[in-house]
Amino acid sequence: MRLRRRHVRPVQRPPRLKGLSLNRLLPNVLTLLALCAGVTGIRFAVHGAFQAAVVAIMIAAVLDTLDGRIARLLNGQSKFGAELDSLSDVISFGVAPAMILYLWELSAAGTFGWISVLALCVCAALRLARFNTKLGESDLPPYAYNYFTGVPAPAGAGLAVLPVVISFEAGEGVFGSPWFVVPWVLVVALLMVSELPTFSLKGVRIPQRWVVPVLAGIGLLTAALVSRPWLTLALIGIGYAASLPFSYRQYHLLRAQAQRLQDELEANAEDLPEEEETGPRAPGA
Numbered sequence: 001m002r003l004r005r006r007h008v009r010p011v012q013r014p015p016r017l018k019g020l021s022l023n024r025l026l027p028n029v030l031t032l033l034a035l036c037a038g039v040t041g042i043r044f045a046v047h048g049a050f051q052a053a054v055v056a057i058m059i060a061a062v063l064d065t066l067d068g069r070i071a072r073l074l075n076g077q078s079k080f081g082a083e084l085d086s087l088s089d090v091i092s093f094g095v096a097p098a099m100i101l102y103l104w105e106l107s108a109a110g111t112f113g114w115i116s117v118l119a120l121c122v123c124a125a126l127r128l129a130r131f132n133t134k135l136g137e138s139d140l141p142p143y144a145y146n147y148f149t150g151v152p153a154p155a156g157a158g159l160a161v162l163p164v165v166i167s168f169e170a171g172e173g174v175f176g177s178p179w180f181v182v183p184w185v186l187v188v189a190l191l192m193v194s195e196l197p198t199f200s201l202k203g204v205r206i207p208q209r210w211v212v213p214v215l216a217g218i219g220l221l222t223a224a225l226v227s228r229p230w231l232t233l234a235l236i237g238i239g240y241a242a243s244l245p246f247s248y249r250q251y252h253l254l255r256a257q258a259q260r261l262q263d264e265l266e267a268n269a270e271d272l273p274e275e276e277e278t279g280p281r282a283p284g285a
Contacts, residue, residue, distance in 0.1 A: 027071035028081050031088050034063035038092025045100040051168060053100045054161055058233070060092040061154040086128040093157035094124025101185060104164055109178035116185040120160060123189035124153055130193070143254035146204065147197040147247065155240060156192040160185055162237040168230040191244075197251035199243060 041056030067085065071077050098120040106113030127150060151159065163175040163184060174180055206214055224232040 024074060024078075026074065027067040027077075028084055030063050030067035030070065031081065031085050034060040034067065034092050035088040037063065038088070038096035041092075041096045042099045045103040050100065050104055050164060054164055054168075054233075057092070057097055057100070057157055057161060060096070061158065064089060064092065064154050082132065086132055089128055089153045090121075090125050093153040094121045094128075097157040097160045098185075100161060101164070101181065105172075105176055105178050105181050106185070109182050112182050113178055116182045116189070119189040120156075120185055123192045124156065127153060127156075127192045141255075141258060143251070143258050144197075146200050146202070147251050148200050149198075150194045150196055151188070151191040151198055151244075152200075153192065155198075156188055158237055159188045159191075159241060162234065162241075165230055165237065166234045169228075169234055196244065197247055199247045 037056045037060035041053040041060070044050070044053035044056060064085070067081075071081060098117040101120075102113060102117045106117060109116075130149075163181050166175045167173075221232070
């Protein structure tokens with residue numbers, strides 16, 4: 001008996017939807033939220049709510065820190081995200097703090113106040129443009145991976161508004177004087193575009209025995225921020241400013257050690273006896 005072959009129709013699968021998953025979009029969403037927080041800080045400053053304006057800048061800094069970490073965790077890095085992050089940082093950590101300072105006290109300094117505002121905006125943009133040109137570079141020496149070149153934009157914004165934060169706790173006094181704020185802002189702007197090596201926490205690994213103390217310290221810091229926010233933020237800003245000379249010294253010590261090791265390796269290589277060339281012997285040799 002001859003069996004007939006049954007003709008089986010191929011199962012038609014629905015076409016896959018092309019696009020990005022929500023996980024890969026999350027870092028860009030955080031970047032946009034940071035941008036919105038920075039612009040909202042300007043709005044608060046226009047209405048004279050300077051405490052809320054500073055809080056908005058701090059929120060933008062936290063979101064800016066999270067978006068890069070989450071992008072690496074979710075493998076969601078992209079050229080689009082890097083460009084969006086830089087554009088957001090120019091506004092959140094360049095334009096926004098500059099306008100807050102101008103509306104707070106720098107407008108009373110006239111031309112000098114406006115010059116310092118422009119300097120902060122321009123230096124923030126130049127720093128981020130320089131950062132973008134160095135993306136993907138892998139020729140950094142090992143000792144340089146835990147350092148930034150210059151003060152990062154979020155830290156620069158925090159340092160710029162530090163006089164405002166101190167005035168919330170101790171009153172305006174000297175820190176509220178335009179003749180103190182103008183040179184302070186100019187120095188911060190120069191630090192952002194300088195070649196000063198500053199500490200980076202991106203590559204820091206916490207030893208196992210220090211995990212619990214670090215978590216306890218974070219809890220205490222959170223309690224301090226809730227109970228005395230302006231004093232805590234002022235101490236954090238002053239502590240970061242005080243760390244700049246130490247980062248410079250530590251970086252140059254590491255570079256000197258690396259150079260010394262390199263010189264020793266080259267000297268040892270020169271001292272090794274050269275191998276004699278050997279080849280096939282001629283007949284009768």
